Amino acid sequence: MTVLGIDAGSTTVRAAEHLLQRVLGEVLGAAPERFACTHVVRGDHPHAALSVTVDAAELGLVEPVAPGAPGELREPGADGGLAALSNRLGIAELGLAWQHERYGPPSLAAGAAFTAGELAARSTGRAVVFPGVDALVGTLTVREVLARSAVDEIVVVGGPPATLDDAVDTRDFVRPEWRDGRLVLAVTPAGGGVLAPFEVPNPTACCADHA
């Protein structure tokens, strides 16, 4: 598996995740061992970008024969490569990075290279897709979450450490994060002795229309 970095300059994590669903739905499809993450790209214009594990064949890409080998970047309309991927997504401003290839405006291509590197090293990234994610629905025990998915560890925020038998109400929305090589799910007390992922599926908008 190699890692594809995708940076469309998304202003929110949610927008980046929406783009990820498009990438997976329209271009890449399902693969049981796939990881796909959102990342925050810092700098003067902080934004969200994506990383996805891919097989070279999925993209019509050719593994470089040697690091830095030229010739993999193809023009829009060609049969494969990053340009073709960009074309298929139809996004005007898109940065892509795969191995040593870069595509798109330099700042976005750099963001894509950053996210690809982060997932390749398993150092950061908020995982939207990971092995076993489809099994994390309803209420499960901590033991079940660890056994059924790639989640390596569960940490409790705002409460005592979890035991293997503690219940986790997944709310069908589980977004663990890479922390130094381990996929960690932050959970928090959710009332009634049940834990739930710290990240809620639909957080209140910053200027919510309550009425």
Added chain:
Amino acid sequence: MGHHHPHGHGHGHHSHDEASIEPSQVLDSEIPDSELAPADVSRRSLLRGAGLLGAGAAASVLGSATTPAPAAAAPDTSGVARKGGYLWLAGDHHIHTQYSPDGVYRVIDQVRHANAYGLDWMVITDHGTVQHAKIGVEKVNPDIRNARDEIRDTLVFQGLEWNIPGAEHGTVFVHPGKNEVGVLRQFENDYDGTVKNAKEGTPANEALAIAGLNFLADAVRRKQVEDAMFFANHPARQGIDSPHEIRGWRDAAPRIALGFEGAPGHQAAGLPKPLGPGSGRGSYNASPGTQSFPGYPLESYRTWGGFDWMTATVGGLWDSLLAEGKPWWITANSDCHSVYADTATRGPGSDFNNNGFYNDPVYGGAINTGNNDYWPGFYSRTNVGSSAATYAAVMAGLRAGRVWVDHGRLINGIDAQVRPSSGGPGVTLGGVLQVKRGTKVQLDVTVDLATTPNWAQFVAKLARVDVIQGDVTGSVKDRDTLTAPNTKVVKSYEVTAGKTSLRFTYDLGAVDGPVYLRLRGTDGNRSAAGYHGADVDPHGPGMDVVGDADPWIDLWFYTNPIWVLTQ
């Protein structure tokens, strides 16, 4: 004026002269000596002696122009008992109306409720929007002026909920006067993050926020308005008020940028479903986003005992500012948009985008259990020690940090005085006591326990008061510092059943360096070891549970700090 002030006994102090007690001026290195009264220059030299002010720190963005102190307070004729020499006036600086895109109520609806629930002052703060900048800021003013006439014993300020460029929201408000609309309108049109499309956390937008604060300082200096101030609202909600931005605001305009909400509004939001909104208390249920400061932990995205993490964490961000000697004050407000279990709905046929307001609310026929808020004064109070019941005196009290806040009327009142143990006059909340190194100092506290029911119709029971103490260690090199390692709970006092007050003296002993003290109290229903561990805070507030946070059974009060500086 001053209804609901049942504290029966003054302490015999004279009302302090506003001009002579301005600890914030003493502590503000950015105000040049030439702007200070002689006594304050002398106090400042104490600070310099203590190593708290750098030699070059007096350079000021305010230039050499003088910032006038608020106008002298009018004589107080209300006859209300004072505590520690002040009237403690309850208020709320964060309230929305039908001129907000997420609002419902008329100004008079908010003012009548606030008055009924015991508030002495309040600020109308509709959201900065294109429509508000064009229409609402103008149109709300006659409603406010009518409310001032109709409800004589609650002061009603006009303000704005500013979209701070590059950051969260904040309250900006001004002293009433002929230019109150003009100054607010220009401020909103030139510096609001929504109006200017400047929400992204870029250096340029952070600079626009500073420029906005400088505009307000200038408006006061040029006497366009008598006074103006800014408090950051729900600062930790989305992690987008970075520590360096908070320091930047304060240092750019120390007489305008005064503090942040220690407790946000929306306190009903965590009531469990199906009878409540089932959200996060304070509507704090976010996770880190693209604009969030990366140094904030997940814990900061939730309230703790109803309070913002920056304030609720002993040794946390607020303490890191106080340990620098920076005056930075906390408040507690309703952020009232739409009230929990209220039946009102927006008027039919409303067209906010074109009109700049929603039509007057009508009876909706159903109880809205999805609403997150309490009426102003119903749950949260910001109690300000004021020399008189006037707009200027409330603003002066806020600026001086003579403020304590509570939820659910946990206590009736508090008098806290730091004084030399050998006797002499004390210094109260927000103030600075200066002593020679080695002087024995004590903190005398009298808490008047609640004797009257709150607005949930029970008499709140205070269980414990904590004294929190920290060393004042001077300016930090890293402007994103968010810890104060020398601050912790140093002593706790349990409340004896059957008493109407809690009195204690906390003995600091001989002080050999600058310190500050602050107080916190709780009903004792819910607690946990603090974010920095049980050694720092053995029984602090617990993190509020999303979807399961009844605010009436988890009540806290907090005071602002008192400094002791040594020579």
